[in-house]
Amino acid sequence: MIARDARPRLASKARLRFDRHEGQHMLIYPEKGMALNATAAAVAELCTGERTVDEIVEQLAARHAATPRERVEHDVLAFLEQLALRGLLREGA
Amino acid sequence: MSAAGQAGSSRDAYRPYTLVAELTYRCPLRCAYCSNPVALADQGEELDGARWAEVFEQAEALGVVQLHLTGGEPLLRPELEALVEHATRLGLYSNLITSAVPLTRERLAGLAARGLCNVQISIQGTSAQVSERIAGRDWLQEKLAAAAWVHELGLPLTLNAVLHRQNIAQLPELVTLAERLGAERLELANTQYLGWALANRAALLPSSEQIELARAQAFAAKQRLTGKMEVLFVLPDYHAGKPRACMDGWARRYLVVTPDGCVLPCHQARSITGLHFERVGERSLAQIWRDSPALDAYRGEAFMKEPCKSCDRRTLDYGGCRCQAFALTGDAAATDPACPLSPDHAMVRDARERVPAAETLVRLRTPPAPSPRAGSGSGSGSGSGT
Numbered sequence: 001m002i003a004r005d006a007r008p009r010l011a012s013k014a015r016l017r018f019d020r021h022e023g024q025h026m027l028i029y030p031e032k033g034m035a036l037n038a039t040a041a042a043v044a045e046l047c048t049g050e051r052t053v054d055e056i057v058e059q060l061a062a063r064h065a066a067t068p069r070e071r072v073e074h075d076v077l078a079f080l081e082q083l084a085l086r087g088l089l090r091e092g093a
Numbered sequence: 094m095s096a097a098g099q100a101g102s103s104r105d106a107y108r109p110y111t112l113v114a115e116l117t118y119r120c121p122l123r124c125a126y127c128s129n130p131v132a133l134a135d136q137g138e139e140l141d142g143a144r145w146a147e148v149f150e151q152a153e154a155l156g157v158v159q160l161h162l163t164g165g166e167p168l169l170r171p172e173l174e175a176l177v178e179h180a181t182r183l184g185l186y187s188n189l190i191t192s193a194v195p196l197t198r199e200r201l202a203g204l205a206a207r208g209l210c211n212v213q214i215s216i217q218g219t220s221a222q223v224s225e226r227i228a229g230r231d232w233l234q235e236k237l238a239a240a241a242w243v244h245e246l247g248l249p250l251t252l253n254a255v256l257h258r259q260n261i262a263q264l265p266e267l268v269t270l271a272e273r274l275g276a277e278r279l280e281l282a283n284t285q286y287l288g289w290a291l292a293n294r295a296a297l298l299p300s301s302e303q304i305e306l307a308r309a310q311a312f313a314a315k316q317r318l319t320g321k322m323e324v325l326f327v328l329p330d331y332h333a334g335k336p337r338a339c340m341d342g343w344a345r346r347y348l349v350v351t352p353d354g355c356v357l358p359c360h361q362a363r364s365i366t367g368l369h370f371e372r373v374g375e376r377s378l379a380q381i382w383r384d385s386p387a388l389d390a391y392r393g394e395a396f397m398k399e400p401c402k403s404c405d406r407r408t409l410d411y412g413g414c415r416c417q418a419f420a421l422t423g424d425a426a427a428t429d430p431a432c433p434l435s436p437d438h439a440m441v442r443d444a445r446e447r448v449p450a451a452e453t454l455v456r457l458r459t460p461p462a463p464s465p466r467a468g469s470g471s472g473s474g475s476g477s478g479t
């Protein structure tokens with residue numbers, strides 16, 4: 001489980017790009033790709049090594065005022081966990 | 094947020110995500126399982142850099158996001174730098190798939206500066222003896238030096254080892270080596286018995302005991318390294334107990350363009366005689382991809398016969414590998430004999446159970462294909478080691 005005060009950034013092997021064919025972002029890494037929904041893409045963009053996990057949750061919650069904060073928190077943590085399992089996250093800038 | 098499906102659940106059933114650009118069949122290595130054609134001498138002239146640049150553009154427009162720069166040995170093409178730069182401009186994820194033998198630190202730094210995304214280096218084993226036996230010469234130290242440069246320059250490294258009877262016992266050492274080199278990904282892919290490898294099957298196919306041990310070792314490494322290094326282990330179809338979803342289905346997710354410009358659904362497809370593969374430049378890549386008869390031949394399920402036709406797994410494995418079906422049965426539409434349900438499965442079972450006790454001689458790739466078109470260097474050697 002990722003620590004709340006960790007400052008995640010995308011591993012150098014992962015590249016985020018917008019896929020105009022499907023109208024969504026994709027995270028590309030060797031031999032693979034993940035199609036990201038808008039929220040996942042926003043989280044990936046915030047993973048620069050500068051913000052803590054808590055700060056990423058705060059920023060997303062502020063953008064989605066209509067969504068309960070616990071829900072946003074759960075989604076962010078679940079997505080970061082998926083990235084970590086695939087070796088796509090590093091810590092620090 | 095059900096964040097993300099694997100890309101591949103595309104609305105477009107036949108969107109290619111990956112372009113495999115075989116820039117040349119020339120190679121300093123002579124690997125006995127090379128995926129280049131057995132008839133290396135019969136290939137046409139290599140495409141020039143400008144034509145490749147067009148191919149990249151047209152592939153990107155079709156939906157491709159991954160670009161494999163491979164061969165043969167792609168470093169033998171002096172246009173490589175310009176092509177990487179072009180790929181970067183197009184937003185393609187460029188992966189250099191190399192033997193690393195001709196690599197220098199300066200050249201690698203130049204490729205990194207042009208936006209190269211990943212470097213995949215092949216190694217034949219962890220000993221000089223096995224390297225020499227499989228590739229005709231031992232280059233292990235050169236490869237290890239190159240892998241260290243990849244790491245130093247901050248590029249992600251994939252280490253690729255093709256497994257077979259003569260190196261499969263080195264699997265734990267391969268894992269240790271990959272960790273020491275700081276690899277992000279380790280591919281432990283058993284040889285598949287097509288082309289050169291089929292000719293060398295008696296010398297390469299592991300025993301069931303070897304496979305079971307390797308499978309357990311790879312699984313343990315995978316568990317231990319989760320989140321740190323991705324470990325991929327691929328069984329040989331002969332031992333898998335079910336057919337492999339080869340290339341994720343014929344002409345579905347992968348586009349292969351050969352050094353002479355043929356558009357194929359996989360590296361081996363030209364081994365299926367009777368199919369006419371079109372060349373880039375004859376029509377647009379989009380037209381070739383969408384309605385070339387050869388690419389349509391085994392797309393979807395229309396080609397299937399029993400037992401595939403009514404099988405529950407047909408949408409998962411697509412009936413297995415068409416090239417293997419053709420190589421073993423003479424019918425590319427047949428069920429892959431690797432499937433236990435295939436009426437021809439005995440061929441695979443017999444080969445698997447009859448692994449010879451004595452070491453059989455390995456037949457290496459034949460020496461150089463004819464020299465390439467002017468301007469693409471004077472590489473010696475032939476074909477692929479990647």
